[in-house]
Amino acid sequence: MATARSLGRAGGDVENVMYYEVYPAQGLQADELEIMRRQLLESVLPHMHGHIWQRDCFNLRSSFVKRPPWQQQAAGKGAQPACLWGSVCFGDNLEDEWFVTWLLLELTRRQAGTVVRAWDSDGDYLLIEAAYSLPKWLKPETSHNRVWLHNGKVHVVLLPSASNPSLPPAPTVEQALQIVRAEGVSTEASAGVQRAITDRLAGYPAKAAAEMHTARCVLPARLAHVLSREQQLVAPAVEAFHYRDVDDMKAAARLAHFPAEDMVSTLVTFNRCLYAQLAQQQFEAPRGFPLPLPSHPAFRAAELGMKLTCGFEMMYCNRARFGAEQYQQTEVYQQSTVALAAPARRLEELLKEPINPEALQQAGAGAEDDDSWMRSGAAELEAELQQRQQEMQGDLDRHAARSAGQPAADSSFDPANLASQLQEFVATMSSYEGAELPDSGREQGLPGPASNLAGLLGLRLPENADTA
Incomplete structure (x- = not known):
């Protein structure tokens, strides 16, 4: 592997x-x-x-x-x-x-x-x-x-x-x-x-369907049209925004390809990870981009749309990274495969299509999903931690039970004889994996110095390989 x-x-x-x-x-x-x-x-x-x-x-x-x-x-x-x-x-x-x-x-x-x-x-x-x-x-x-x-x-x-x-x-x-x-x-x-x-x-x-999140965004009509035709393109746009660099910021400041014109309100589907990456980041709007006051009810949708618009601009300006990869397509997923393998190229194709106002109106109908899940994950995290703790404790209990069943080490062991006992232990049996314990000692324990040394060094005997 x-x-x-x-x-x-x-x-x-x-x-x-x-x-x-x-x-x-x-x-x-x-x-x-x-x-x-x-x-x-x-x-x-x-x-x-x-x-x-x-x-x-x-x-x-x-x-x-x-x-x-x-x-x-x-x-x-x-x-x-x-x-x-x-x-x-x-x-x-x-x-x-x-x-x-x-x-x-x-x-x-x-x-x-x-x-x-x-x-x-x-x-x-x-x-x-x-x-x-x-x-x-x-x-x-x-x-x-x-x-x-x-x-x-x-x-x-x-x-x-x-x-x-x-x-x-x-x-x-x-x-x-x-x-x-x-x-x-x-x-x-x-x-x-x-x-x-x-x-x-x-x-x-x-669960996969439940991981999707629909949010209202205010976007340029061209982008609203693109997403109504190919929802998967939201992923590379959010990725471009989330991992932006200085050159990406310059592209977003200009918005040369997606100016804030003909703005429409539409519903956009993300997965939860993408939505959190877009919503949680602080980002100053490009100069001239229309945003209502933060206290306005429409501010959230406008801010999300602004970030997503900037993400599309960054992706489109960085076509060398987002448009060069070509994978073998399948008839079953032809559009989504193209959108993921060469998103900038797919974006160019969709931008050439005429905008359908009725389709945009339909895409904007309905209610967005509640995003309170972003602030209510403490209980799920605690449950996950408890489950892992139980698994760890179970492993410790099993190890303790195995250790309790082994014979106690000989109390006559003298640390001063460590060097000679180490030589005797290694000479007992050796393989490509190093020193081994004789088969007779795996269940009954080793007598004499070898047993004492194994206990001192904390060696654990291998278990039966018949089970998985």
Whole structure:
């Protein structure tokens, strides 16, 4: 996975990116995999209707058309089975990553035999979420090609053990797929792991819709028209505003492309992260931009519209960053894909269209959403902290119970003999991972100096690798 961590958008955020591979139940030819791709996209499209993505839209591409970039970097390690793949930069909005995770799990439920793996720039984020329920052997250095999604559940390919001696110590993708699908080997992760992921995904897909926020903005008619035709363009505009630099400020001061003319009141849909990024920042209006007094009821909508207008101006003036990227489009999401991959280019297309006054009037009808959620998150934060505290306490309790079951160290241990006892301990058994304890000592404790030294150094014996 490490090779994928260096991949990202040129000049953009390469850290907050998730990657995924979708493997069909059996080997498919190029045309068959393309049919599967279309079917899967169409099956999840209803769940994404009206969703405003922070950076990238969920997508699937065929490895027959283009291999995943991370596989290209690892080309010398052997060919991998054909798959559908994609990546999503979720930027500052972590909920996009978990929404995509829910979509991937849904694909494994809908398409029998489908196996998926997903990770992000931090590694196996599913394991991070379920950290307090993992066996001790499952670590970043041992998790490569072991964590999968199948039949709506998390699966973990185990280490070879007495009960499963034929399992590979370092599985390839093809070996891992065979093991996950095999009936003779149980790879379904423990109830604790499943519960951690299920709890994190609780409420989806309705939760994704609840994360959208509609606010009233006063905008130039040209921009109101653009957003009535392509709501997703609000995301790159807010990003440009939120991460503005000196040159962006100069562009906003001029408003050469979007002057404050023919102002109309309209409703704009954001995700909550985008709305908070726009609403919470202090920003002085460009000279000549019409704003009512702060005490006026229309001030909030006018100020939001002013910030959004400046964001569009910044984005449009920085077309090299917001217009150069071209991704393979799909018929299912053609407009939203274009809006995210090359927003400035899509903006230019929409600005050439004639403005429809009736459409603008319809876009401005209705009420905006209540934004009190921005000031009432203390209870949710407290509940989340309590849940994490309970997980930590449970892990500490389990560790204490294990420690209580170990024999007490020999009280005759003399610290003055530490050097000689260390040599004796290391000489007991050694492997590529360093000094090990004999098998007989794993359950009964080690007699003599080795036991004393292990206790003094706080060494913990490895647990059984038969569980996940």
